[in-house]
Amino acid sequence: xxxxxxxxxxxxxxxxSLAVKDISFRIEPGEIFGLLGPNGAGKTTTLRALCTLxxxxxxRLELSGVSVLDQPxxxxxxxxxxxxxxxxxxxxxxxxxxxxxxxxxxxxxxxAKERIDRVISLLEIKDWADKKTGxxxxxxxxxxxxxxxxxxxxxxxxxxxxxxxxxxxxxxxxWNFLRQLRDSGTTVLITSHYLEEVDALADRVAIxxxxxxxxxxxxxxxxxxxxxxxxxxxxxxxxxxxEAETAKTLLAVxxxxxxxxxxxxxxxxxxxxxxxxxxxxxxxxxxxQKADLPIFGIAQARPSLDDVYLAAxxxxxxxxxxxxxxxxxxxxxxxxxxR
Numbered sequence: 609x610x611x612x613x614x615x616x617x618x619x620x621x622x623x624x625s626l627a628v629k630d631i632s633f634r635i636e637p638g639e640i641f642g643l644l645g646p647n648g649a650g651k652t653t654t655l656r657a658l659c660t661l662x663x664x665x666x667x668r669l670e671l672s673g674v675s676v677l678d679q680p681x682x683x684x685x686x687x688x689x690x691x692x693x694x695x696x697x698x699x700x701x702x703x704x705x706x707x708x709x710x711x712x713x714x715x716x717x718x719x720a721k722e723r724i725d726r727v728i729s730l731l732e733i734k735d736w737a738d739k740k741t742g743x744x745x746x747x748x749x750x751x752x753x754x755x756x757x758x759x760x761x762x763x764x765x766x767x768x769x770x771x772x773x774x775x776x777x778x779x780x781x782x783w784n785f786l787r788q789l790r791d792s793g794t795t796v797l798i799t800s801h802y803l804e805e806v807d808a809l810a811d812r813v814a815i816x817x818x819x820x821x822x823x824x825x826x827x828x829x830x831x832x833x834x835x836x837x838x839x840x841x842x843x844x845x846x847x848x849x850x851e852a853e854t855a856k857t858l859l860a861v862x863x864x865x866x867x868x869x870x871x872x873x874x875x876x877x878x879x880x881x882x883x884x885x886x887x888x889x890x891x892x893x894x895x896x897q898k899a900d901l902p903i904f905g906i907a908q909a910r911p912s913l914d915d916v917y918l919a920a921x922x923x924x925x926x927x928x929x930x931x932x933x934x935x936x937x938x939x940x941x942x943x944x945x946x947r
Contacts, residue, residue: 612635614670616632616669619666620653620662620664626819628654628657628819630820631654631821633824635797638790638793638795640786640790640810641796642805643814644799644813646931649928651768651816655689658676659684660676660683672686687763688757688758688762688764688766692769694753695753700740700741701738701739702728703737707720709756724759730785731752731781732781733751747775747778751782754767762794764794764795765795765796770782786798807912807913812824817920817928822921830916831910831916836884837882838881838910838915839879839889840878840879843896849872851901853870855896858896859895862892864891865881868880869918869923871927873927882908888908892906
């Protein structure tokens with residue numbers, strides 16, 4: 609069976625900045641595939657290369673067996689792309705926006721009307737269809753953006769951060785819609801840095817860090833590979849680093865503890881990997897009590913996708929986001945000082 613999406617050895621730089629070092633994955637027809645990673649990991653660059661919006665430095669990209677690099681016009685016929693930033697003309701109504709989109713894809717009038725009515729119904733946006741898009745909430749704007757990407761009935765729908773900034777109700781509505789698309793045979797590729805979104809939606813996942821794929825598989829497979837159980841421990845709501853280091857040293861010698869990492873982005877809490885035991889929490893509490901260390905909060909859970917990222921990189925996704933944000937701020941300050 610021909611893969612819906614094939615990416616092999618993708619590379620892309622912007623001047624001296626390496627955005628994508630070496631990314632490879634494939635997506636089978638009729639599945640939701642998630643690209644997970646912090647901002648700056650290379651997710652958007654990968655999507656833009658796949659969607660013919662930028663030319664990669666190297667690599668092979670195919671949509672339903674069609675080479676994106678050799679036959680971009682043919683590849684675009686297989687593709688629907690919804691960017692992270694919603695771009696709607698505020699003076700048009702939602703229906704007029706969809707009519708314009710249909711005309712750009714040369715969809716005949718009667719068929720265009722049928723498809724517009726169908727996507728409006730599917731996305732439950734009938735009440736807003738004849739109002740100007742400038743009056744829409746963020747959630748309704750995103751739904752119309754999705755509708756525009758679906759009018760030509762693409763084999764593959766590509767979504768860059770589809771629920772950023774949306775309220776809970778809008779996020780759930782988008783999730784349910786994407787599941788319906790998948791069940792009808794449409795292949796969906798989404799990028800996200802929302803762990804729960806990818807975990808809930810994706811049939812398979814590729815986790816990207818610094819322009820490379822560091823792990824891939826189903827969410828269950830990835831979590832099973834990590835092994836052990838997770839304990840999150842807070843000595844205080846915001847612990848001094850010295851106190852967290854002391855607790856880490858004490859806990860590391862326990863036979864049940866496989867790994868301890870201090871999570872600076874969460875008030876120097878401690879993330880522990882432990883062998884599955886019913887008395888793990890009791891043993892940890894007893895040890896800290898003997899050392900006169902308080903416990904503000906403690907919880908035990910199965911591995912998550914953030915644990916997969918932590919195991920592969922030595923930091924949580926939140927830590928990576930914070931580091932990327934600080935790096936961008938430093939670069940902006942440097943540019944400002946040079947003016």
